[in-house]
Amino acid sequence: QVLLVESGGGLVQAGGSLRLSCAHSGRRFSTTTMGWFRQAPGKEREFVAAISWILDNTVYADSVKGRFTISRDNPKNTLCLQMNDLKVDDTAVYYCAASQGTLSSVAAEYDCWGQGTQVAVTS
Numbered sequence: 001q002v003l004l005v006e007s008g009g010g011l012v013q014a015g016g017s018l019r020l021s022c023a024h025s026g027r028r029f030s031t032t033t034m035g036w037f038r039q040a041p042g043k044e045r046e047f048v049a050a051i052s053w054i055l056d057n058t059v060y061a062d063s064v065k066g067r068f069t070i071s072r073d074n075p076k077n078t079l080c081l082q083m084n085d086l087k088v089d090d091t092a093v094y095y096c097a098a099s100q101g102t103l104s105s106v107a108a109e110y111d112c113w114g115q116g117t118q119v120a121v122t123s
Helices: none
Strands: 003-007 010-013 018-025 033-039 044-052 058-060 069-072 078-082 092-099 117-122
Touching: 003 092, 018 033, 018 092, 018 117, 033 069, 033 078, 044 069, 044 078, 058 069
Parallel strands: 010 117
Antiparallel strands: 003 018, 018 078, 033 044, 033 092, 044 058, 069 078, 092 117
């Protein structure tokens, strides 16, 4: 059974930075596609970024491209999301997710999810 535990959320002013982490256990992390999704109050869950296990290919939502960076540390079984130049619209609960498939921005492709970590950006 895969266990994903996010950390690093918090309250930050617009323009600031946060670094989210996701600890992965229970499956071979090095061959697992990983992603970040987020859900703001009253909105649908949306894709943020994903990283494949092949060549660490990445894909980002247009809204975060150039500001967020997804990365993975296979020996430490950890996924990270560096978030810079945060905006009020980035306020959401951020979820880490794992997939046994290829790189994807589709939530249904991910079969394991963490409990989420809250990010709040103030103006």
